[in-house]
Amino acid sequence: MIKVSSNIKLELIRKSHAKELFALTDSNRKYLRKWLPWVDGxxxxxxxxxxxxxxxxxxxxxxxFNCAVLYKGKISGVIGLTEISRFNNRTEIGYWLGEEFTGKGIMTKSCKALADYCFKKLKVNRIIIRCEVNNKKSRMIPERLGFFKQGILKHDGIRNGRYLNLVQYSVYKNEWK
Ligand SMILES: CC(C)(COP(=O)(O)OP(=O)(O)OC[C@H]1O[C@@H](n2cnc3c(N)ncnc32)[C@H](O)[C@@H]1OP(=O)(O)O)[C@@H](O)C(=O)NCCC(=O)NCCS
Incomplete structure (x- = not known):
């Protein structure tokens, strides 16, 4: 468990979260499917x-791993490390929130806490965040946290049969404040 603030906690995802997490996904289907390829399935x-x-x-x-993002004790979304490359000593963060939990800074704060954990406990050298070029809300998260834009990855993802252009942000341990 990572305590982000008095209201926000990251809890390693477990089977007892399934019902509440599905209910959140189901009630945000229209909102999430715009950006997340797995929602329709x-x-x-x-x-x-x-x-x-x-x-x-x-x-x-x-x-x-993935964590349930708890806001005032309720699951508000998910944040996780999509992979940890020990060979290259780097990891990548992914996240989403139910629409009713947006606009409060929950994900920016959660992402900062998870990045601190990655550098201090997992001792990775670099963290990556990739966002769709036109996903402004998602891009704001690494930008607020001082990640650096490294470039555009053309046709790096796919959703509903269409290739996606992603922008890659990254921060190295010695740049992290
Ligand atoms: C990406 C996503 C998590 C961003 O949600 P978000 O609410 O904008 O992000 P945060 O929780 O960090 O909140 C930031 C917002 O809260 C406001 N805010 C309030 N207090 C804040 C604080 N203390 N710190 C930072 N922001 C704060 C910010 O101004 C911002 O609002 P604005 O966009 O109206 O200016 C959300 O849009 C989402 O889940 N989208 C669908 C799935 C998705 O795209 N996932 C990412 C795939 S790469």
């Missing part, structure tokens, strides 16, 4: 449970 609590089981296994392999 997440049609029941079974898919949320399968995601949680994959995350638990990933964590056991030391290859990344």
């Amino acid at each position: 997440n049609v029941s609590v079974n898919e949320t449970m399968a995601f949680i089981i994959r995350s638990i296994r990933q964590n056991k392999r030391n290859d990344g």
Whole structure:
């Protein structure tokens, strides 16, 4: 568990989160599907449970993990490390929030706390965040936190059969404040 503030906590995702996490996804389907490729395939609590089981296994392999972002005790979204490359000593952060939890700084603060954890506890040398070029709200998070824009990755992702252009942000341990 990572305590971000008096109202925000990051809890390693576990099976008992499945029902609440699916309910949040289901009630934000229209909002999330604009940016997240997995939303349309997440049609029941079974898919949320399968995601949680994959995350638990990933964590056991030391290859990344996901956390429920708790705001005042309720699940507001997810933040995680999509991979940890020990060979290159770097990791990548991904995140989403239910629409009703946006506009409060929850994700910027959570991302800062997770980045601190990555540098201090996991001792990685570099953290990457990749956002769709036109996902302004997502891009603001690394920009607020002082990540550096490294460039545009053309056709680096795919959603609903369309290739996506992503902007890559990164910060190195010796740049992190
Ligand atoms: C990306 C996403 C998490 C950003 O949500 P968000 O609410 O803008 O981000 P934060 O929680 O950091 O909140 C920032 C907002 O709170 C405001 N805010 C209030 N207090 C704040 C504080 N103490 N610190 C920072 N921001 C604060 C900011 O001004 C900003 O609002 P604005 O955009 O109206 O200026 C959300 O848009 C989302 O989940 N989108 C769909 C999924 C997605 O795109 N995921 C990313 C894929 S790469």
